[in-house]
Amino acid sequence: MEREKWLWIKISFGVSFILLIVKFYSFYITHSTAILTDALESIVNVVAAGFATYSIYLSSRPRDDNHPYGHGKIEFFSAGVEGTLIMLAGLFITYQSIYNFFFPNDLERLKEGILLISFTGLVNGILGLTLQKKGKKLNSLTLEASGKHLLTDTISSFVLIVGVFIIYFTGLAFLDSVFALLFSIYIIYSGYGLVRRSVAGLMDEADPVAVESTVNTINQHRKTNWIDIHNMRVQQYGSDRHIDLHLTLPYYLDLGQVHDEVEELENVLENNWPGVMEVFVHADPCLPDKCCHYCQIKDCEVRKFPIDTKIEWTALNMSKNQKHYHELI
Template sequence: MEREKSFWIRISFIISVILLIVKFYSYYITNSAAILTDALESIVNVVAAGFASYSIYLSSRPRDDNHPYGHGKIEFFSAGVEGVLIMLAGLFIIYQAVYNLFFPSGLEKLLEGMILVAFSGAVNGILGVLLQKKGKKLNSITLEASGKHLLTDTFTSFLLILGVLVIYLTGLNFLDSVIAILFSLYILYSGYGLVRKSVGGLMDEADPVAVESTVSAINKNRKNVWIDIHNMRVQQYGGDRHVDLHLTLPYYLDLEQVHNEVEELEKVLEDDWPGIMEVFVHADPCIPEKCCHYCQIADCPVRKFPVDTKIEWNALNMSKNQKHYHDLSD
């Protein structure tokens, strides 16, 4: 898996370098600030791909004494760096566009420049789709972030072509700076999105997708003897996922039976995740006065009260640190 991640990020780096040359040549022959936005974003692509390559190498290293949860969080850092670089490029482009409004320069060979930008955009689009698919398959936020960035680059490239085409047909050269500023604002927004996701991951913000996936896997294999699950925490670092939860079991089970139920729940979660899954289960004994009302064991030998409800497990109530009877009105 890590070898495949490294392969795709190296491909991304090589292509980014080639397209960087193509786009700067396009700017060189046109002198267009709008096309400069595409060229500068290519610098970000190259730097980000290089950093992503290192982050994937580091995240693949096994856990050690200093990093008991592994090195997967470096991928959040990589996505954050990419977002910051995108935002810096956007700010520089705005500066350059405003400067050109007051000190305009002549535009040349716009048709040739548009063809080169279109070629670069098409290549980025194909690579972006592949990186996002591989990122989801390999559970790599770095590949997904790179793919999203390249798709954003493709989208802006083709909108940029339309803008340059208007300039080419009308001869209104001041539109070059206006288009550059508009595209820079979009670039800033895209960069902010990556930074926001990166900070959320580094701060262990709850990942709704990871939580819902865990809840779904448990519900598909739910057993009546698993009376309740609560205080569940799900963290994901790169391709590694960590789950902590409390499992309520009948108090009369012996230690071996409790151990077997815990192992079965762990296996359910491990089999559902293609990457590395680490599960910590804390077993709680049931309290008849509180649990009998929703315990689904049909032939429970110690039942004191009849069953009058069934708690539907979801991301909200399974995450609460409230034992046995959460979700009940009494």
């Protein structure tokens, strides 16, 4: 898995560098500020791909004494750096657009520029879709962020092409700065989205996708002895996932039986995750006067109250720090 991440991020870096040269050549022959915006964003692509290459390398390293949870969180930092660079490029493009509105350049060879930008946009689109697909498959935020960035670059490139076509056919040179300014706003917004996601990961904000997939896995293998699961916390760093939860078991089980139930739940979670999974389970005894109402053990010999409900396990009630009998109160 890590080797595949490494391969795709190196491909991204190499392709980004080549397209950077093509875009700056396109600006050189056209003197178009709108095309310059695309070229400047490609500088960000190259820098971000270089940083992403290092983050993929670091996140693949095993945990050590100084990093007991591994190095996967570097991918959040990588996405944040990439988003920040995108926003800075957008701000510079905004400045350049306003400047060229008052001091315009003479536009030349727009046909050749359009063809070159079309080529780079097509390549970025194919690579961006591939990186997003691989990022989801390999649980890599860095690959997903790089893919999203390239798709953003693709969209801006093709919108830019439309703008340059309009300039070419109308002869209205001032539109070059107008289109560049509109692109800069879009680029800044896209960068903000990456920074927001990065900060959320670094601050251990709950990941709804990771939580829901964990809940679904547990529900698929739910056992009657697992009376309830609560106080569940799910954190994901790159391809590493960490889960803490409390498991309510019948109070009459001996220590060996409790161990077996805990180990079975851990195996269920670990076997259904392609990356590294770390599970910590705290076992709680049931409270007969409160848990009997929803306990699903039909042949329980110490039952005090009949079963009168079955509580569905959801991300909401499994995340609360309380046994599920509180839902019946």
